[in-house]
Amino acid sequence: MTVNDSAYLGKGVKVGQHSIIKENARIGNDVVIFPHVYIGENSQIGDGTIVQYGAFIEHDCKIGKSSRIGTNTVLRRETNIGDNSIFGSLSASEGKNWIGNNVLIHSQCHLTTGIIVEDWVFIAPLFVGANDPMMLHGRRRIEKFVPKGPHIKFGSGIAVNVSLLPGVVIGRECIIGASSLVTKDIPDFSIAFGVPARPVKNVEDRWRLQEERYHEFRKRVSEEELAKIMEKILSDYN
Ligand SMILES: CC(C)(COP(=O)(O)OP(=O)(O)OC[C@H]1O[C@@H](n2cnc3c(N)ncnc32)[C@H](O)[C@@H]1OP(=O)(O)O)[C@@H](O)C(=O)NCCC(=O)NCCS
Numbered sequence: 001m002t003v004n005d006s007a008y009l010g011k012g013v014k015v016g017q018h019s020i021i022k023e024n025a026r027i028g029n030d031v032v033i034f035p036h037v038y039i040g041e042n043s044q045i046g047d048g049t050i051v052q053y054g055a056f057i058e059h060d061c062k063i064g065k066s067s068r069i070g071t072n073t074v075l076r077r078e079t080n081i082g083d084n085s086i087f088g089s090l091s092a093s094e095g096k097n098w099i100g101n102n103v104l105i106h107s108q109c110h111l112t113t114g115i116i117v118e119d120w121v122f123i124a125p126l127f128v129g130a131n132d133p134m135m136l137h138g139r140r141r142i143e144k145f146v147p148k149g150p151h152i153k154f155g156s157g158i159a160v161n162v163s164l165l166p167g168v169v170i171g172r173e174c175i176i177g178a179s180s181l182v183t184k185d186i187p188d189f190s191i192a193f194g195v196p197a198r199p200v201k202n203v204e205d206r207w208r209l210q211e212e213r214y215h216e217f218r219k220r221v222s223e224e225e226l227a228k229i230m231e232k233i234l235s236d237y238n
Pocket of ligand 1: 124125158159160175176177178179180191192193194
C-alpha cells in the first residue's frame with residue numbers, strides 16, 4: 001500500500017494490499033479499505049465506512065459514516081455520499097453530484113454529474129441518469145454545457161432498468177416501475193411506469209416512510225440549501 005504522508009488515517013483503519021491513498025485524504029476511524037483501492041487527493045471517508053476491492057475514488061470526494069462503497073466502483077471527482085448509504089458494485093458516479101443518507105444504490109448504475117438523490121432513496125440495478133439534453137459532445141463552442149442532472153426526492157424507489165432524462169424531478173416517495181423512461185417530472189407519492197413514464201396511481205398511505213424521517217432529512221438540509229449546494233458544485237460550468 002502507498003499512503004501519502006499528508007493523508008490522515010484515524011484509529012483502527014485497515015488498508016489492504018496495493019491500495020493508494022493520496023495527498024490530504026482523510027480517512028475516519030475504523031474505516032476498512034480493501035486491496036487495490038485508490039483514494040484521491042482531499043477525499044474524505046467517514047468513520048466505519050467500508051470501501052470494497054478495487055474501488056476508484058477520485059479527488060475531492062466526500063463519503064459519510066457507516067457507508068459502503070462496492071467492489072470495482074468508480075467515484076469521479078466531487079462525488080458526495082452521505083451516511084449509512086450503499087453504492088453498489090460496478091456502479092459509477094460521474095462526479096459533482098449529491099447522494100444523501102440511507103440511500104441504497106444497487107449494482108451497475110450510472111449516477112450522472114448534477115444528480116441529486118435525497119435520503120432513503122432506493123435505486124435498483126441498471127439505472128441511468130442523463131444530464132445533457134443536446135449531447136453537446138464536440139459542439140460546446142456552439143452552446144455552453146451546463147449539466148442538468150435529475151433530482152430524485154426523499155424515499156422514492158426506482159425499479160430495475162430505469163432511465164431518467166436530464167433535469168426530471170421524481171417527487172417524494174414515488175415508485176418508478178421497471179424499464180421506465182422518465183421524460184417529465186413525476187408528482188409526489190405517485191406510482192409511474194412505461195415509456196414514457198406516466199403516473200398511474202398514488203402510493204398507499206401505509207406504504208409511506210415515517211414522517212419523522214422526512215423531518216430529520218429536512219432539518220439536515222432544506223430544499224433551498226440543496227439547490228445552493230448543487231449550484232456551488234456545478235459552479236465551474238458557469
Ligand atoms: C411499478 C410496479 C410496482 C407496478 O406494480 P403493480 O401496481 O402491482 O401493477 P400490476 O402488476 O397490477 O400491473 C398493472 C398493469 O400495469 C402494467 N405494468 C406494471 N408494471 C409495469 C411496468 N413497469 N411497465 C409497463 N407496464 C407495467 C401491467 O402489465 C398491468 O397491465 P394490464 O392492466 O394491462 O394487465 C411494478 O411493475 C414494478 O416495477 N416493481 C418493481 C420491481 C423491481 O424492479 N424491483 C427491484 C428489485 S431489485
